[in-house]
Amino acid sequence: MKKALFIIVILAAVLGQVGIAYGETNTPTIHSGTGVVIDSSTGEVLFQKNKDEQAFPASLTKLMTAILLEDHVADGAWMTASKKATQQEASNFVFNMKIGEKMQKEEALRALLVISANDVAMMIAEHIGGDEAAFAAMMNTRAASIGMTHTHFVTPNGLHDPQHYTTTYDLALLAKEAMKYPAIMEAMGTEKTEVKTDQRSVVIKDRSLIFQNPIALGGKTGFTNQAGNTLIEYMKKDNKTVIAVVMKSSRGNEYQDVQTIGNYGLEHLDVQMMFQKGDSAGETTFYGENVQGVLGNSYVLTKRKDDGAVYTYSPIFTPWQSGQKTIIAGEVIGDYQIKKNGKLLSQIPIVSAKEVVHAEPSPINKEKSESSKSSSYWPFWVAAVIVLFALGIYLNFSRREKAASDQGAGA
Structure with a gap:
């Protein structure tokens, strides 16, 4: 009896941690500490587990950096890697910037999102904000503008800082905002491409498992020792698109969890023209x-x-x-x-x-109108002249008659 009661208590605790959409009890269980799925069109939450719990996003941060790059840098503009940019922790093994090396905006965006280049993220931040702190302030302002109320950014690349945190729900809102930028969506949906600087050309490849998901449009991965594994994926099926996000996960589980909750969201989404x-x-x-x-x-x-x-x-x-x-x-x-x-x-x-x-009468038409209006009064004037003429005859006749009468009386 005690054992059965213990199992019931454990199940209740687990269900209490998992957000139950639609009042169902068969929502999926995930290994990640926090996760969410939203409708990419309306932002409605279709599944959630601790969606407002703050955690470290790692390289999912770069999605905000990409948005600010699109907002503030003109197409074709060149950026230069500083010493600080080149000193960032290496995030790939095929492409690392050198001091003074230059890269155009479009190339930087692909390096940022396809191979998650930490040095490129810092180069972007310094180019736009002047320094990392000023760029972080811009990141936080932009986050507030899209409703990311549980987020605080410190770095442009997601390298660990205890004050650099967000939530899976806030990241889902960020991913929804990113859909307004075709170049960002294209980069996140690119598995292999070539990037160029003023010094070289390098083939880069996204080595994540995102593209093994047949319904994934693209996404972004992240990892630091403190954050664990983090992941954003866009998934589309039958004209329905959802955004799935997990944080506080472990290697391998992040992909499984995202696919599980993403499919759950798609199954519970209805589309009507x-x-x-x-x-x-x-x-x-x-x-x-x-x-x-x-x-x-x-x-x-x-x-x-x-x-x-x-x-x-x-x-x-x-x-x-x-x-x-x-x-x-x-x-x-x-x-x-x-x-x-x-x-x-x-x-x-x-x-x-x-x-x-709406046509108004022309000046010529107005004159004609006035002329027509005045000519419409001619019967009145003719009648008035006739009356006055008759009255004059009558008065003249009366005067003559009176004069004749006065002469007769004098005789």
């Missing part, structure tokens, strides 16, 4: 004329299969600008808002289905 580009989105008026609005984009709704939320859809038209006289076909005239339980989930641009021009 709600609207097609060009669908009617209501109408508004422009100087009294009806203007038909149509959707500028298609919209696919992804949600949990057993989601009981209430979704509403409504057009919100933009007020016309003062003095605007023309609406161009395809011009954005509002947004079609999609709300989930009353909160804005997404919005689709509404565009005008046709060109509408």
Whole structure:
């Protein structure tokens, strides 16, 4: 009896550590200390285990460095490796920067994400921020802007610092933000490529097991002794894409755990084509004329299969600008808002289905209009002249009659 009770207590403790989405009790068990899966479209959590527990991210940090590189460095720009950059702990065995060696932005991005080059990360940080501390401040500002509320960055490459930490949920938000950058996604989906500096050309290869997962679009690995193994993967199946993240893992388990929870998330995700580009989105008026609005984009709704939320859809038209006289076909005239339980989930641009021009009369037309208006009064003036003429005759006749009468009386 005591043994059975002990087993029940242990199971309860384990389930208490694993976030149970949908109220199920058959959520997967993972070896990693913390993990999360989110819908890449909406950010909704599909699975979580200690998602807000702070841990060391190791080289997953470089995803933020990549975003700042895309934000702040022009395509084709050159960067130079400093002594400090070359002194970073080596993270690969085929490519290490030399003092004064130069590399263009695009090459640096691939070196950063394909072989996780620590020296390249520091070179990027110094090029953008001037020094490591200033760049870290930029990292933290950017993290706050995307809702990473349990994160603090110190280094651009993830080499250990006790004050450099984050959570799997925050990293999932970071990975979702990275999807806005095609160059970053391409680099994370590259297994083998060539990078060039001003001095040499080197073939580099991602030696992780990410590409052994048949549904993986790409990802990023990390490891330090203090962090253990960390991993981000993007997985796609049947037009559904999820982001899976684990930290505080061990070698080999990180891949198994990510695949397990990633597949779980995909199984519990539903995809519905709600609207097609060009669908009617209501109408508004422009100087009294009806203007038909149509959707500028298609919209696919992804949600949990057993989601009981209430979704509403409504057009919100933009007020016309003062003095605007023309609406161009395809011009954005509002947004079609999609709300989930009353909160804005997404919005689709509404565009005008046709060109509408509000024409005012030209000066010549105005003169004609005024002339036409004045000419419309001619019957009144003619009648007035006739009346006055008749009145004059009458008065003249009356005066003569009176004068004749006065003469007769005098005789």
